[in-house]
Amino acid sequence: MTALGFAPENIGRVLCTHLHFDHVGWNTQKIGNEWLPTFPNARYLFGATEWKFRMDEEDHFDTGCREQAVLPILDAGLADLVESNHVINEEISLIPTPGHTPGHVSIHISSKGERAIITGDMFHHPCQMAKPGLLDIGDVEHDRAEQTRIKFMQDYADGPVLILGTHFATPTAGKIISDGDGYKFER
Ligand SMILES: [Zn+2]
Incomplete structure (x- = not known):
């Protein structure tokens, strides 16, 4: 650094x-x-x-x-x-994404007309976009983790927001895309 x-x-x-x-x-x-x-x-x-x-x-x-x-x-x-929706400044704020842990948050970044979200452990792997019910070993609240993943994809799929998956293999950044009844991740 x-x-x-x-x-x-x-x-x-x-x-x-x-x-x-x-x-x-x-x-x-x-x-x-x-x-x-x-x-x-x-x-x-x-x-x-x-x-x-x-x-x-x-x-x-x-x-x-x-x-x-x-x-x-x-x-x-x-x-x-x-709070889980804390606003740090006009470019960076938190959004609540509970389930993996009860107080889990993701980080919304807005800069120069572009937006991105660091998803933390809401998703551990892009396969959870196709199957949001797949649990991670660390997920504390199973149903809530799944509901949060589904809601997040409903909100952000096919939109302009770049998704930065914390544990995703490189390249970590991509977009959530509708795929039949579900979703997929496209880098
Ligand atoms: Zn974790």
Whole structure:
């Protein structure tokens, strides 16, 4: 990031779509025996619903990520708990996409007349566009995850919005296209 001109100390905001271990790891780094914020001058935005869920829930992946990558951010006073439809500025806002976790959000980007959405773990693989009932191992609320995927595709299929699938193999970006009774992903 530094080589590209985005040194960690210059990052102003960190967004977490949800608080699973594979989405919070770079929140912190282990320096000596301490887990410290990777981005010391940033505000870290965590969904308030997601935060409550993670604090109440046992870590079913048993990764210790809450202690290593979430709580140190609160201890450092860098966390902001926000609503699932939080607007950061005119270009970036959150949209609620619950189901994978109860407080899961996706990130809507609007810039220079173009739009994109980072879908987080709402979809793990494009095959879930053809079969939205296919569950991911991390999906907490199965029915809601499926309903959210269907609603999202109804809202965005055949439109101009570029979809950035967080776990999709490269190239990750594409469009949701109607396909018979369902949908498919076209890169
Ligand atoms: Zn996840």
